[in-house]
Amino acid sequence: MFTAIFGSVEAGVIYALMALGVYLSFRILDFPDLTVDGSFVTGAAVAAVLIVKGFNPVIATIAALFAGVLAGLLTGILHTKGKINPLLSGILMMIALYSINLRIMGKSNVPLLQEDTVMTQINDFWSKLGIDAGIESLFNTIGLSGFVPRTWGILIVMLALTLFVKLAIDWFMKTDLGLAIRATGDNETMIRSFSANTDFLKTLGLGLSNGLVALSGALIAQYGGFSDVGMGIGMIVIGLASVIIGEAVFGTKSIMRATLAVVGGAILYRIIVTLALRVQFLETGDMKLITACIVIIALVIPKLLDSQRDRKRKRKRLMEAKKSQSSVEKSGEHLAAIKSDF
Numbered sequence: 505m506f507t508a509i510f511g512s513v514e515a516g517v518i519y520a521l522m523a524l525g526v527y528l529s530f531r532i533l534d535f536p537d538l539t540v541d542g543s544f545v546t547g548a549a550v551a552a553v554l555i556v557k558g559f560n561p562v563i564a565t566i567a568a569l570f571a572g573v574l575a576g577l578l579t580g581i582l583h584t585k586g587k588i589n590p591l592l593s594g595i596l597m598m599i600a601l602y603s604i605n606l607r608i609m610g611k612s613n614v615p616l617l618q619e620d621t622v623m624t625q626i627n628d629f630w631s632k633l634g635i636d637a638g639i640e641s642l643f644n645t646i647g648l649s650g651f652v653p654r655t656w657g658i659l660i661v662m663l664a665l666t667l668f669v670k671l672a673i674d675w676f677m678k679t680d681l682g683l684a685i686r687a688t689g690d691n692e693t694m695i696r697s698f699s700a701n702t703d704f705l706k707t708l709g710l711g712l713s714n715g716l717v718a719l720s721g722a723l724i725a726q727y728g729g730f731s732d733v734g735m736g737i738g739m740i741v742i743g744l745a746s747v748i749i750g751e752a753v754f755g756t757k758s759i760m761r762a763t764l765a766v767v768g769g770a771i772l773y774r775i776i777v778t779l780a781l782r783v784q785f786l787e788t789g790d791m792k793l794i795t796a797c798i799v800i801i802a803l804v805i806p807k808l809l810d811s812q813r814d815r816k817r818k819r820k821r822l823m824e825a826k827k828s829q830s831s832v833e834k835s836g837e838h839l840a841a842i843k844s845d846f
Contacts, residue, residue, distance in 0.1 A: 508778050510659070516774035517662045518723045519742065521669060523750075523770040524763060525716030526743030528673070531762070533689040533709045535583075538594035538740055540717050542601025543575040545736035547718025549605045552614040552731035561622045565722045572718020573711040575601060580707030605733050614731045621726035623658055630657025662723070669716065670763045677759045685709045717743075738792050745795055746770035748802040773798065 522544060529537040547568035554564035575597060582593040606612065635656065676682045687695040688705045696702050717739075725731040750769020756762040780786060780794045 508782070509775055512774040512778035513771055514659045514662065515724070515727065516771035517659065517666050517767075518720055518727060519746065519774065520666045520720075520767040520770035521723070522717045522720035522739065523743050523746035523766045524666075524669060524673060525713040525720070526740065527747050527763065527766045528709060528713040528716070530744065531689075531747065532677070532686055533706060533713075535689070535706065535710065536591050536594065537576075537579060537710060537713065538591065539575055539579045539597045539601070539710070539714055540594075540740040540743060541736045541738070542598040542605065543572045543714040543717045543736075544721035544724075544739045545605045545731070545733060546575055546601055546608070547572050547721030548725035548731040548735060549608040549614070549733075550718070551722035552616055552725050553608055553610075555616060555619050555621060555726070556614060561620060561625060561726065565622055565719065565726075568722035569715050569719040572721070573715035575718070576711040576714030577707055579714070580703075580710040584703035584706055602733065609731060609733065612733045615729065616726060616731070617729040622723065623726050626657045626661050627655055630655060630661075658727070666767055670767055673763055674760045681705075681708075738795060741792075741795050741799060742773065745799045745802060746773045748799060749773055749776075752802055752806050 522540070526537075526540060529535045529540075550571045551561075551564045551568040554567055555561055559567075579593050579597040582588050582596060583590050586593070588596070677686060684695060684700055685705050685708065688700070688702050688709075692702050695705075721736065724735070746769040747766050748769070749772050750765035750767070751762070753772065754761065754765035754768050756765060776798060777791065777794055781788065781791070786794065
């Protein structure tokens with residue numbers, strides 16, 4: 505059980521990069537961008553092909569990030585310059601990317617198990633440090649020898665990368681350009697009245713969003729050992745589930761807290777899915793159904809709780825109004841009794 509949860513946390517940290525990208529488009533820009541399903545695979549395809557051709561895995565991963573940025577920019581151009589509906593522009597780009605990804609890979613699946621990837625480099629570097637041996641001895645001392653993962657390197661390095669990206673987003677959203685992007689998502693008409701180029705801001709935001717999604721796709725391909733043309737199906741739902749779960753659990757009072765909630769939500773989502781798949785009547789093929797159920801629950805429960813709190817507040821105000829009314833009536837009766845004495 506511990507090993508399975510550990511693996512889900514590892515994957516959740518990498519998927520958190522994709523969730524941060526979804527957060528930028530859906531929450532910051534208020535743009536329903538379905539390009540995510542395609543740009544996730546684009547990142548995986550570009551990284552996989554470059555790695556197979558002998559490029560350095562780090563360079564291949566960076567190239568995948570820029571490929572995702574390009575996909576996001578094209579979606580923004582379709583919407584802003586082509587005047588296409590936001591939802592439709594994302595769908596069109598997602599469909600186009602399916603064929604583009606096949607062109608990039610040359611086939612539907614590119615294996616990476618025999619290749620040198622970012623993950624293998626992390627494992628090699630981490631094994632030289634000897635930290636895993638120290639952690640293993642610590643677990644053995646406290647009697648938890650059966651719960652020690654093979655290596656902690658990928659988790660710690662990916663967590664550091666994700667936190668770095670999270671802090672970079674926090675910083676960027678406080679700059680003038682970041683504030684302009686946030687204002688565009690909140691009230692496009694208002695920010696346009698200040699002579700801001702909202703078309704540029706939207707396109708830039710979508711580029712950054714899909715760049716993070718493609719980066720996550722590239723890392724997931726190297727983590728799983730393959731790139732597949734169908735690995736992005738339903739990715740937008742997973743991203744939304746991570747955002748919604750994180751917001752429900754951790755709150756969204758500030759940008760820093762919201763981005764942290766997204767990272768936490770991505771990890772919680774993977775843990776929930778892992779625990780759900782351990783139920784006997786559920787199979788691996790039910791993962792999309794589980795995702796849909798998680799999103800439905802995450803959407804419905806907060807609204808039910810809010811409505812329950814509203815009813816409690818209304819009842820409280822009604823009781824206070826009745827008490828004040830009864831006190832006024834009693835004071836009136838007391839005044840009438842005093843007058844009768846005279």
